[in-house]
Amino acid sequence: MATQLAEPGSPPVNTNAPEAVVVRFAGDSGDGMQLTGGQFTLSTALAGNDLATFPDFPAEIRAPQGTLFGVSAFQINFGSTDITTAGDAPDVLVAMNPAALKTNVGALKPGGLIIADSGEFSKRNLEKAKYTANPLEDDSLAKWRLMAFDISALTLESVKPFGLGNKEALRCKNMWTLGLALWMFDRDRQPLIDWLNGKFAKNPVLAEANIAALNAGHAFGETAEIGGQVKKLHLDPVPAAPGLYRTITGAEAVSLGLVAGAQLAGLPIFFGGYPITPASAILHNLARMKEYGVTTFQAEDEIAAIASAIGASYAGQLGVTSSSGPGIALKGEALGLAVMTELPLVVVNSQRGGPSTGLPTKTEQSDLYQAVYGRNGDTPMPVVSARSPGDAFDVAIEACRLAVQFMTPVMLLTDGYIANAAEPWKVPDTSTFTPFPATFLEEANGPEGKVLPYKRDADGVRPWIKPGTPGLMHRIGGIEKAIDTGDLDYSPATHQAQTDARKAKIDGIAAHIPAQEVDLGTSTGKLAVVGWGSTYGPIHQAVKRARAAGKDVSHIHVRHIWPLPANLGDLLKGYDKVLVPEMNTGQFKTVLRDQYLVDARPLNKVSGQPFTIAEIEAAIEGMLA
């Protein structure tokens, strides 16, 4: 259901509002901070502001209450201008307990606003957060504006008429806080009320209690009980292209893109998956899309997940599997079989911090080597990457196209940040999509009715043959095979020829992908900042600011990691210097150096947190100094 936006041109509440505001909600992992953030995001989108979010939560589902490691945070950057990152430092921090304050206040801008629930600053909770004194009562928070009041007590008061137990009543705290935030940013409460009524349709008392808490938080702001410290702030809607919009996370976009890609190929989709953070959401989403020709299979392990997908591709469907780093490692041998048998397959890797179990809920880009090189033998396959949640939709379609048109597995790289983060997304017009219908061999393609399953076309692509087709019976497998016939053959000349043919096919894809464009700036110059994946936002903003300051710097963002766009080498040679910011220790930088003998310089960060704009700005300064 679409909601009507405020009339453009209606007078703003404030006259000197900032272009953008960063708010961080932080609380216990059981406080519902992700939910609060998600609903605030929706409200922001409905207000017509551009936005980007960064959910940051612990790996534990319900970490011990009040502990420092159990803090869950949700940051949103929104404004009346183009927003591409979740923001460097928050302007507002909502801290639901001492641990949330302690772990997040350091990031807050000087002069920023702290809203704290003083009701949670008990001796016990202060001890758990390793505070020796109550920070709300000494002057340790002096460089920020502090607004502390007993949100717990106010919430309990507001939901009293509904007769909830103390524990249940306190769970409405997040709605009270959201109500206050909605007041602060001049937001309409109705969409939230509708959402609560829907969510608690089976338990109307809980719906009413939550709505009461939401209204009470809002009224608390409205009635100026907060002593004039906070002013209502209205950020104008950002001018956007006309059309229908929604918010979308990367996991949603990948799921929708896969369904769209399969439709454009004219194929049913088979998804084999195994639960793993942060990739499981794709399995969950697709499991609810059966009417779009989707079959999902939760396999016994990562290997069975990919093997079943390859089996489905062999039988004529579009096989898809998805995982994160450790799971992708387990799939390696089967990926080799998909390369060897030349069957279409899409593999989504929602990267997380590694190695091993690493940082399951934190973001990183350290699986690039694994994607490009991580298999036994000479085993090339295309690799594509998504730059943002919305972009993941287009990239998923591209992955399907490459898989089907070139009979190859394709790796799609996203990461924990893209998977969980949300942004407004203009719903695309499906009539603008270009179909790429899959074709199957129906009749023998060799002399005298012989079937040649590995006879290649001009692009080096073999035919797809569905078992069940009369007269085309043949055998395939992971052993080296003769040219055309596919018969077992591991003679020296054959292995040389087939290895060359597999490589040539994948290299040749470079002629069938768009040329690399310059995202921002000029096609030659002093410095190119080259990125891939979710570093798009901070690189883009940093380059924009540097250019506004008169610096000769351009932004190039690469979608096709393998094979690289045909013109990329020449393009990079047009700059004096190349900087490659990555959330790893320099993997794409190494690929670029190897492929083009270019003196690409790394900017690396592996803290589990995305780059800030300032970090990239500083690196640009350094390169130009």
Add this chain to the structure above:
Amino acid sequence: MNDMSPITRTVKDWESDQEVRWCPGCGDYAILKAVQRTMVDLGSDPAKTVFVSGIGCSSRFPYYMASYGFHTIHGRAPAFATGIKLANPELDVWLVTGDGDGMSIGGNHTFHFIRRNINSQIMLFNNEIYGLTKGQYSPTSREGTPSPSTPLGSVDHPALPCAFALGAGARFVARGFDVSKELSGVLKAAHAHRGAAFIEIFQNCIVYNKDRFEDFAAPKGAEDRQLWLVNGQPMLFAKGTRGITLDRASLRLKVVDVVDGDWEAAGVIVHDVTNRSIAHMLVELPFGAFPMALGVIYDDPAPTYEDAVLGQDATARAGKAADLGKLLAKGQTWKVAGEDQGPLSGV
């Protein structure tokens, strides 16, 4: 006019043009012939038949069948077969695996494939040795098996494939051996069973584990050492002079003598392929004290996985159109109006 008479195929029609590359005298040759003969007898269509295998000597099998075939990776054939069956349940899928492939590296997949009950035939060639890697002991090797990796003899207890299959929830379990003339009948029974049919086929590896099964498989004295189970028939062997009974005090199976063919008087039990408890006992009978239980040990069909999955898919799809535009615009949306699009409106 189209010729509507049924196509009669011969064993030749099931032989691929590939040169068979097993060692001369390998038990696999006999199994290959038995399977090809079975396909003829079943009137199967090579175009609708897929042999799926893992890695090992036995897993070369698909190359020699003139049907569709997929030689996959070590131990994972059941997972590939799962995708194949879910994508096209019309295909007649036969899995070929061995004791190393199916019980060791692929034990997990064998377990889940059987548990899910995917309609297909799983032929596990058990030769109690790793042949293709030159003779290491396998999970089914008997204790004390000397091999390159166990020069002083293996020390771990062997796995019993049929007991494993029953433990995984198998609804069909049978046993045969390579040169047995009964093997084709066992395979036909497996094919007739709708669901995952598990067949353990003892197979002679003449290079690394020669004549391992001679104690019961040798033609001489076979009648004393082989208990061929037939549904509805008493469990008799040794030309009807001995039989199997259930000792009701200890709830264990026992060998009894049958005098003058009066098996009822001796208390010999009648084989009921739907009796799961007796099936568990039969697959665990220690050879020596008992004959080797062969034939169809257990056969009691249950709903298949692919029927359940595809049934759920069909229900979820019923009456719904796959409108991509609608899917993309799902959830809470808002409109930004263009200059010439008139006033804003809700959808």
